[in-house]
Amino acid sequence: MVSASPGSQSPHIPNPPARYVLRKLPHVTLIFWILKIAATTLGETGGDLLAQTLQVGYLVSTLIFFALFLVAVVFQLRARRFQPAIYWSVIALTSTAGTTLSDLMNRTGGIGYTNGAIILTGGLAIVFVIWWRSGQTLDVENVATFRGEILYWIAILFSNSLGTSSGDFLADDLGVGFRDSALVLSAVMLTLLAAHYFTRINGMLLFWVAFVLTRPLGATAGDFLSKPLDHGGLAWGTMWTSAALLSVLIGLIIYQSIHLRSHPLDPLPAPVHRRTGSPQQPNGALVTADGTGP
Structure with missing residues (x-):
């Protein structure tokens, strides 16, 4: 049996390198809000194009857009880092699905805009409670877990559906009109x-309020562009309005993609449970401090 000589030291074992997660969700900046409004406006006109102009109907349109949303969100969840084209495709599809779902509830189902908004508000509140109790961060810029991202997309789907009901309630039920609703x-x-x-109001609360409101802003702006003159619109029609908005959205996505090549998003620390500190399943690729894989 060999014993260690006096004064000898055990060999130094270096600490494993810190691990980080590549971001899957964008920073909330001016370009984020411009893209969000463009995507939600396209969602309004695109939903109306399929359901009304092409006379597919709200039920079938909702099923089609939900199927496309599920396909797109699977690509988003499987992505290893933020991909603008995939991310904004999911946002646009939540907007179109939210448009037709809200119209299906409020018009075909006869629930009405007020009751529809109440139901969707309750659904969104339940999602936030589940999100909070799951131990995931509610900071949308720092979502780094698979479970947290799933809750993020469910909240966005409810938010866009709620925004559609709110915008229709403001423009139609209150008689404010499309242009004035957009200004309000x-x-x-x-x-x-x-x-x-200029205030200390919680930033995440302000984000989600703004996120919900960009949906009716996009909806009323889309209606203002596409609806007939005698309905208070500019009579561009849903087809031409959707084509113009899609061109704008594609151009902005290309710009953001090029910008990310020279200004990549900084990675996040490996995720842990908010309360227990236990490791969580990351939603993006794991890298070390030098940017290499673990």
């Missing part, structure tokens, strides 16, 4: 922006 919602968005910079 723009003013509210500017108020939220001021609250972000």
Whole structure:
């Protein structure tokens, strides 16, 4: 039996390198909100194009858009890092699905905009409670777990559906009209922006309020562009409006993709449970501090 000589030291074992997760979700910046409004406006006109102009109907349109949403969100969940084309495709599809779902509930189902908004608000609140109790972060810029990202997309789907009901309630039930509704919602968005910079109101609360409101802003803007003149619109029609918005969205996605090549998103620390600190399943690729794989 060999014993260690006096004064000898055990060999130094270096600590394993810190691990990080590549981001799957974008930073919330000005380009984020521009893209969000463009995507939600396209969602309004695209949903109306299929359900009304092409006379497919709200039920079949909802099923089609939900199927496309599920396909796109699977690609998003399987991606190893933020991919603008995939991410904004999912956002646009939640908007189109939210448009037709809301119209199916409120018009075909006869629930009405007010009751529809109440139901969707309750659903969104339940999602947030589940999200909070799951131990995942509610900071949308720092979602680094698979479970957290799933809850993120469910919340977005409810938010866009709620935004459609809210926009229709404001423009139709209250008789404000499409143009004035867009102006009112723009003013509210500017108020939220001021609250972000000049008050101590929780940033995540402001984000989700703004996220919900961009949906009716996009909806009323889309209706203003596409609806006939005698309905308070510009009579562009859903087809031409959708084509124009799709071109804008594609151009912005290309710009963001090129920008990310020279300004990549900084990675996040390997995720842990918010309360227990136990490791969590990451939603993106794991890398070390030098950017290599683990």
